[in-house]
Amino acid sequence: MRNIFLGSLAMVLFASAAQACETAALGDLAIGDAWSRATIGATRPAVFYVAITNAGAQDDALTGITTPAAAMAMLHETVVKDGVASMPHAMRVQVPAGQTTELAPGGYHGMLMQLASALNEGDSFPVTLTFEKAGEVTVNVDVLSLRSEGPTCDDAS
Protein backbone atom coordinates (compact mmCIF):
# COMPACT_ATOMS: atom_id res chain seq x y z
CA MET A 1 0.00 0.00 0.00
CA ARG A 2 1.16 3.50 -0.79
CA ASN A 3 -1.08 5.48 1.47
CA ILE A 4 1.97 7.21 2.83
CA PHE A 5 2.15 9.19 -0.40
CA LEU A 6 -1.47 10.28 -0.46
CA GLY A 7 -0.90 13.55 1.30
CA SER A 8 1.90 14.62 -0.97
CA LEU A 9 0.50 14.01 -4.40
CA ALA A 10 1.62 17.42 -5.56
CA MET A 11 5.19 16.21 -5.26
CA VAL A 12 4.72 13.45 -7.76
CA LEU A 13 2.62 15.42 -10.22
CA PHE A 14 4.60 17.46 -12.65
CA ALA A 15 3.71 19.12 -15.90
CA SER A 16 5.13 17.55 -19.01
CA ALA A 17 4.84 19.75 -22.05
CA ALA A 18 5.71 16.93 -24.40
CA GLN A 19 4.23 13.49 -23.94
CA ALA A 20 7.22 11.23 -24.31
CA CYS A 21 5.17 8.08 -23.70
CA GLU A 22 8.13 6.43 -22.08
CA THR A 23 8.31 2.66 -22.13
CA ALA A 24 9.18 0.67 -19.01
CA ALA A 25 10.76 -2.77 -19.23
CA LEU A 26 10.21 -5.67 -16.84
CA GLY A 27 11.83 -8.88 -18.02
CA ASP A 28 10.17 -9.78 -21.30
CA LEU A 29 7.43 -7.20 -20.76
CA ALA A 30 7.44 -3.72 -22.28
CA ILE A 31 4.90 -1.34 -20.77
CA GLY A 32 4.08 1.85 -22.70
CA ASP A 33 1.38 4.21 -23.98
CA ALA A 34 0.22 4.87 -20.42
CA TRP A 35 -2.41 7.60 -20.41
CA SER A 36 -5.38 8.92 -18.52
CA ARG A 37 -8.06 11.54 -19.01
CA ALA A 38 -8.32 14.81 -17.14
CA THR A 39 -11.01 14.76 -14.47
CA ILE A 40 -13.57 17.36 -13.43
CA GLY A 41 -12.66 17.76 -9.79
CA ALA A 42 -11.58 14.85 -7.61
CA THR A 43 -14.91 13.24 -6.74
CA ARG A 44 -15.45 11.20 -9.90
CA PRO A 45 -13.20 8.25 -10.72
CA ALA A 46 -10.39 8.59 -13.24
CA VAL A 47 -9.25 6.04 -15.77
CA PHE A 48 -5.94 4.38 -16.63
CA TYR A 49 -4.98 2.90 -19.99
CA VAL A 50 -1.75 1.17 -21.00
CA ALA A 51 -0.25 -1.21 -23.56
CA ILE A 52 1.76 -4.26 -22.45
CA THR A 53 3.87 -6.20 -24.91
CA ASN A 54 4.98 -9.65 -23.85
CA ALA A 55 7.99 -10.57 -25.99
CA GLY A 56 8.72 -13.71 -24.00
CA ALA A 57 7.63 -17.31 -24.41
CA GLN A 58 5.65 -17.45 -21.19
CA ASP A 59 2.15 -16.11 -20.60
CA ASP A 60 1.72 -13.66 -17.77
CA ALA A 61 -1.16 -11.71 -16.28
CA LEU A 62 -1.72 -8.24 -14.84
CA THR A 63 -3.26 -8.77 -11.42
CA GLY A 64 -3.41 -5.31 -9.89
CA ILE A 65 -2.49 -1.64 -9.97
CA THR A 66 -1.70 0.93 -7.30
CA THR A 67 -1.02 4.65 -7.52
CA PRO A 68 -0.47 7.52 -5.10
CA ALA A 69 -3.01 9.45 -7.21
CA ALA A 70 -5.95 7.33 -5.98
CA ALA A 71 -6.67 5.59 -2.67
CA MET A 72 -8.43 2.79 -4.52
CA ALA A 73 -7.33 1.50 -7.91
CA MET A 74 -8.87 -1.56 -9.54
CA LEU A 75 -8.87 -3.34 -12.86
CA HIS A 76 -12.24 -3.20 -14.62
CA GLU A 77 -13.51 -4.56 -17.88
CA THR A 78 -16.17 -2.76 -19.87
CA VAL A 79 -18.49 -5.42 -21.20
CA VAL A 80 -21.17 -4.68 -23.78
CA LYS A 81 -23.56 -7.62 -23.89
CA ASP A 82 -27.00 -7.65 -25.48
CA GLY A 83 -26.72 -3.92 -25.97
CA VAL A 84 -26.01 -3.20 -22.30
CA ALA A 85 -22.68 -1.88 -20.98
CA SER A 86 -21.38 -2.64 -17.52
CA MET A 87 -17.91 -2.61 -15.98
CA PRO A 88 -17.27 -5.53 -13.66
CA HIS A 89 -14.08 -5.89 -11.64
CA ALA A 90 -11.43 -7.90 -13.52
CA MET A 91 -9.41 -10.15 -11.24
CA ARG A 92 -6.68 -10.46 -13.83
CA VAL A 93 -5.90 -9.36 -17.38
CA GLN A 94 -4.15 -12.02 -19.42
CA VAL A 95 -0.88 -10.96 -21.03
CA PRO A 96 -0.22 -13.81 -23.50
CA ALA A 97 3.26 -14.56 -24.81
CA GLY A 98 4.10 -12.88 -28.10
CA GLN A 99 1.18 -10.42 -27.94
CA THR A 100 0.42 -6.84 -27.04
CA THR A 101 -2.40 -6.50 -24.53
CA GLU A 102 -4.12 -3.15 -24.23
CA LEU A 103 -6.12 -1.48 -21.56
CA ALA A 104 -8.06 0.82 -23.89
CA PRO A 105 -11.43 2.62 -24.12
CA GLY A 106 -14.31 0.17 -24.30
CA GLY A 107 -12.32 -2.73 -22.87
CA TYR A 108 -10.10 -3.23 -19.86
CA HIS A 109 -9.26 -0.13 -17.86
CA GLY A 110 -7.80 0.86 -14.56
CA MET A 111 -10.50 2.50 -12.42
CA LEU A 112 -8.92 5.09 -10.16
CA MET A 113 -11.26 5.87 -7.27
CA GLN A 114 -10.92 8.28 -4.34
CA LEU A 115 -8.54 10.59 -6.14
CA ALA A 116 -6.10 12.58 -4.02
CA SER A 117 -6.71 15.56 -6.30
CA ALA A 118 -8.11 16.36 -9.72
CA LEU A 119 -6.09 15.18 -12.71
CA ASN A 120 -5.31 18.07 -15.03
CA GLU A 121 -4.28 17.88 -18.64
CA GLY A 122 -0.49 17.95 -18.84
CA ASP A 123 0.03 16.30 -15.43
CA SER A 124 1.61 12.93 -15.08
CA PHE A 125 1.49 10.46 -12.23
CA PRO A 126 3.01 7.03 -11.49
CA VAL A 127 1.08 3.76 -11.57
CA THR A 128 2.61 0.52 -10.32
CA LEU A 129 1.48 -2.60 -12.18
CA THR A 130 1.71 -6.03 -10.56
CA PHE A 131 2.13 -9.06 -12.79
CA GLU A 132 1.56 -12.63 -11.70
CA LYS A 133 5.03 -13.80 -12.77
CA ALA A 134 7.13 -10.79 -13.71
CA GLY A 135 6.50 -8.83 -10.52
CA GLU A 136 6.08 -5.06 -10.23
CA VAL A 137 6.91 -2.13 -12.45
CA THR A 138 6.06 1.56 -12.24
CA VAL A 139 5.18 3.69 -15.27
CA ASN A 140 4.47 7.39 -15.65
CA VAL A 141 0.99 8.11 -16.90
CA ASP A 142 0.29 11.18 -19.06
CA VAL A 143 -2.96 13.00 -18.33
CA LEU A 144 -4.55 13.94 -21.64
CA SER A 145 -7.62 16.05 -22.37
CA LEU A 146 -11.03 14.81 -21.30
CA ARG A 147 -11.88 14.31 -24.96
CA SER A 148 -8.86 12.13 -25.78
CA GLU A 149 -9.61 8.72 -27.22
CA GLY A 150 -6.10 7.32 -27.35
CA PRO A 151 -2.47 7.94 -26.39
CA THR A 152 -0.60 10.76 -28.10
CA CYS A 153 3.10 9.99 -28.26
CA ASP A 154 5.67 12.26 -29.81
CA ASP A 155 7.51 9.30 -31.25
CA ALA A 156 4.29 7.82 -32.65
CA SER A 157 3.26 4.65 -30.89
Add this chain to the structure above:
Amino acid sequence: MVLWGAVVLAAAGSVFLYQRQPARQIETVEAFQPEFALTDADGNIRQSEEFRGRYQLVFFGFTNCPDVCPTTLSEVAQVMDDLGPDAAKVQPVFISIDPERDRQMGLDEFTAAFHPSIIGLAGDDVATRAAADSFKIFFEREEDPAAPDGYSMSHSPALYLIGPHGDWLRQYTYGTPASEILADLKSRL
Protein backbone atom coordinates in the same frame (compact mmCIF):
# COMPACT_ATOMS: atom_id res chain seq x y z
CA MET B 1 -45.65 4.19 -22.61
CA VAL B 2 -44.24 0.84 -21.67
CA LEU B 3 -44.16 -1.27 -24.81
CA TRP B 4 -42.23 -4.21 -23.52
CA GLY B 5 -41.00 -5.86 -20.41
CA ALA B 6 -42.19 -5.36 -16.92
CA VAL B 7 -40.88 -3.11 -14.22
CA VAL B 8 -40.58 -4.71 -10.85
CA LEU B 9 -39.73 -2.50 -7.95
CA ALA B 10 -37.67 -4.64 -5.63
CA ALA B 11 -38.44 -4.64 -1.95
CA ALA B 12 -35.48 -2.45 -1.20
CA GLY B 13 -37.04 0.16 -3.41
CA SER B 14 -33.77 0.98 -5.09
CA VAL B 15 -33.15 -1.92 -7.40
CA PHE B 16 -35.02 -2.33 -10.63
CA LEU B 17 -35.18 -5.66 -12.37
CA TYR B 18 -35.82 -5.24 -16.01
CA GLN B 19 -36.18 -7.48 -18.99
CA ARG B 20 -33.26 -7.04 -21.35
CA GLN B 21 -33.91 -6.15 -24.93
CA PRO B 22 -31.13 -7.03 -27.37
CA ALA B 23 -29.98 -4.05 -29.42
CA ARG B 24 -30.43 -5.98 -32.66
CA GLN B 25 -34.18 -6.10 -32.12
CA ILE B 26 -34.33 -2.39 -31.44
CA GLU B 27 -32.93 -1.73 -34.93
CA THR B 28 -35.97 -3.28 -36.56
CA VAL B 29 -38.83 -1.81 -34.53
CA GLU B 30 -41.36 0.42 -36.22
CA ALA B 31 -41.17 4.19 -36.03
CA PHE B 32 -41.96 5.64 -32.65
CA GLN B 33 -41.58 8.94 -30.85
CA PRO B 34 -39.60 8.83 -27.63
CA GLU B 35 -40.70 11.35 -25.03
CA PHE B 36 -39.13 12.76 -21.93
CA ALA B 37 -39.76 15.44 -19.33
CA LEU B 38 -36.63 15.83 -17.23
CA THR B 39 -34.98 18.47 -15.08
CA ASP B 40 -31.91 20.32 -16.34
CA ALA B 41 -29.10 21.66 -14.17
CA ASP B 42 -30.99 24.92 -13.60
CA GLY B 43 -34.05 23.07 -12.30
CA ASN B 44 -36.17 23.62 -15.41
CA ILE B 45 -38.21 20.78 -16.88
CA ARG B 46 -37.14 20.13 -20.46
CA GLN B 47 -39.49 18.17 -22.69
CA SER B 48 -38.92 16.36 -25.94
CA GLU B 49 -41.43 18.62 -27.77
CA GLU B 50 -39.23 21.65 -27.17
CA PHE B 51 -36.63 20.27 -29.58
CA ARG B 52 -38.93 19.81 -32.58
CA GLY B 53 -37.46 21.25 -35.75
CA ARG B 54 -33.98 20.05 -34.85
CA TYR B 55 -32.29 16.69 -34.79
CA GLN B 56 -31.41 15.33 -31.36
CA LEU B 57 -28.46 13.14 -30.45
CA VAL B 58 -29.50 11.46 -27.20
CA PHE B 59 -27.21 9.49 -24.92
CA PHE B 60 -27.95 7.85 -21.57
CA GLY B 61 -25.20 7.51 -18.99
CA PHE B 62 -23.84 8.59 -15.64
CA THR B 63 -21.03 10.95 -14.80
CA ASN B 64 -19.14 8.46 -12.58
CA CYS B 65 -18.46 6.37 -15.67
CA PRO B 66 -14.85 6.99 -16.72
CA ASP B 67 -14.62 4.64 -19.70
CA VAL B 68 -17.77 4.29 -21.81
CA CYS B 69 -19.38 7.69 -21.18
CA PRO B 70 -16.42 9.97 -22.01
CA THR B 71 -15.85 8.03 -25.22
CA THR B 72 -19.37 8.67 -26.50
CA LEU B 73 -19.52 12.25 -25.25
CA SER B 74 -16.17 12.96 -26.92
CA GLU B 75 -17.53 11.65 -30.19
CA VAL B 76 -20.65 13.78 -29.85
CA ALA B 77 -18.43 16.80 -29.09
CA GLN B 78 -16.32 16.09 -32.17
CA VAL B 79 -19.43 15.78 -34.34
CA MET B 80 -20.74 19.12 -33.06
CA ASP B 81 -17.39 20.80 -33.78
CA ASP B 82 -17.23 19.31 -37.27
CA LEU B 83 -20.81 20.22 -38.19
CA GLY B 84 -19.81 23.87 -38.37
CA PRO B 85 -22.82 26.07 -39.20
CA ASP B 86 -25.07 22.99 -39.34
CA ALA B 87 -24.50 22.47 -35.61
CA ALA B 88 -27.51 24.74 -34.96
CA LYS B 89 -29.71 22.02 -36.46
CA VAL B 90 -28.57 19.39 -33.95
CA GLN B 91 -29.17 19.29 -30.19
CA PRO B 92 -27.09 16.82 -28.16
CA VAL B 93 -28.81 15.63 -24.95
CA PHE B 94 -27.22 13.66 -22.11
CA ILE B 95 -29.80 11.92 -19.90
CA SER B 96 -28.52 10.78 -16.52
CA ILE B 97 -29.57 7.32 -15.40
CA ASP B 98 -27.99 8.08 -12.00
CA PRO B 99 -29.79 11.40 -11.52
CA GLU B 100 -29.53 11.99 -7.79
CA ARG B 101 -25.77 11.51 -7.59
CA ASP B 102 -25.19 13.36 -10.86
CA ARG B 103 -27.17 16.37 -9.66
CA GLN B 104 -25.07 16.45 -6.51
CA MET B 105 -21.80 16.16 -8.41
CA GLY B 106 -22.73 18.75 -11.01
CA LEU B 107 -24.30 17.85 -14.30
CA ASP B 108 -23.50 21.06 -16.17
CA GLU B 109 -19.79 21.08 -15.45
CA PHE B 110 -19.62 17.51 -16.73
CA THR B 111 -21.41 18.09 -20.04
CA ALA B 112 -19.77 21.50 -20.55
CA ALA B 113 -16.33 19.92 -20.18
CA PHE B 114 -17.06 17.98 -23.36
CA HIS B 115 -19.04 20.56 -25.35
CA PRO B 116 -21.05 23.64 -24.41
CA SER B 117 -23.92 22.60 -26.69
CA ILE B 118 -24.70 19.42 -24.73
CA ILE B 119 -27.74 19.68 -22.46
CA GLY B 120 -27.55 17.48 -19.38
CA LEU B 121 -30.82 16.23 -17.88
CA ALA B 122 -31.37 14.53 -14.54
CA GLY B 123 -34.98 13.98 -13.52
CA ASP B 124 -36.39 12.05 -10.60
CA ASP B 125 -36.42 8.25 -10.63
CA VAL B 126 -39.92 7.96 -12.10
CA ALA B 127 -39.29 10.45 -14.92
CA THR B 128 -35.92 8.83 -15.67
CA ARG B 129 -37.46 5.38 -15.90
CA ALA B 130 -40.24 6.75 -18.12
CA ALA B 131 -37.70 8.37 -20.46
CA ALA B 132 -35.70 5.15 -20.71
CA ASP B 133 -38.87 3.16 -21.41
CA SER B 134 -39.82 5.63 -24.08
CA PHE B 135 -36.46 5.18 -25.81
CA LYS B 136 -36.71 1.42 -25.16
CA ILE B 137 -33.36 1.42 -23.46
CA PHE B 138 -32.12 -0.51 -20.45
CA PHE B 139 -30.49 0.66 -17.27
CA GLU B 140 -29.99 -0.95 -13.92
CA ARG B 141 -28.32 -0.18 -10.65
CA GLU B 142 -25.80 -2.82 -9.66
CA GLU B 143 -24.72 -3.10 -6.05
CA ASP B 144 -20.93 -3.33 -5.93
CA PRO B 145 -19.14 -2.83 -2.61
CA ALA B 146 -15.92 -1.91 -4.44
CA ALA B 147 -17.56 0.84 -6.53
CA PRO B 148 -17.81 4.48 -5.45
CA ASP B 149 -20.81 4.79 -3.05
CA GLY B 150 -21.26 1.01 -3.26
CA TYR B 151 -22.94 0.79 -6.63
CA SER B 152 -22.45 1.13 -10.34
CA MET B 153 -24.86 1.49 -13.25
CA SER B 154 -25.21 -0.71 -16.28
CA HIS B 155 -26.89 0.89 -19.26
CA SER B 156 -27.42 0.90 -23.00
CA PRO B 157 -24.39 2.76 -24.35
CA ALA B 158 -25.66 3.60 -27.83
CA LEU B 159 -26.34 7.07 -29.20
CA TYR B 160 -29.87 7.72 -30.48
CA LEU B 161 -30.85 9.99 -33.34
CA ILE B 162 -34.25 11.68 -33.14
CA GLY B 163 -35.61 13.52 -36.17
CA PRO B 164 -37.06 17.05 -36.39
CA HIS B 165 -40.60 15.66 -36.05
CA GLY B 166 -39.67 13.67 -32.95
CA ASP B 167 -39.34 10.30 -34.66
CA TRP B 168 -36.72 7.81 -33.48
CA LEU B 169 -34.54 7.45 -36.60
CA ARG B 170 -31.69 5.16 -35.65
CA GLN B 171 -29.06 4.30 -33.11
CA TYR B 172 -25.31 4.55 -33.50
CA THR B 173 -23.89 1.57 -31.65
CA TYR B 174 -21.23 2.17 -29.01
CA GLY B 175 -17.87 2.84 -30.64
CA THR B 176 -19.22 4.28 -33.92
CA PRO B 177 -16.51 6.76 -35.00
CA ALA B 178 -17.41 10.46 -34.98
CA SER B 179 -16.66 10.62 -38.71
CA GLU B 180 -19.38 8.05 -39.46
CA ILE B 181 -21.93 9.82 -37.26
CA LEU B 182 -21.03 13.11 -38.96
CA ALA B 183 -21.39 11.67 -42.47
CA ASP B 184 -24.78 10.15 -41.63
CA LEU B 185 -26.03 13.40 -40.07
CA LYS B 186 -24.83 15.49 -43.00
CA SER B 187 -26.71 13.25 -45.42
CA ARG B 188 -29.90 14.09 -43.52
CA LEU B 189 -29.48 17.82 -42.83
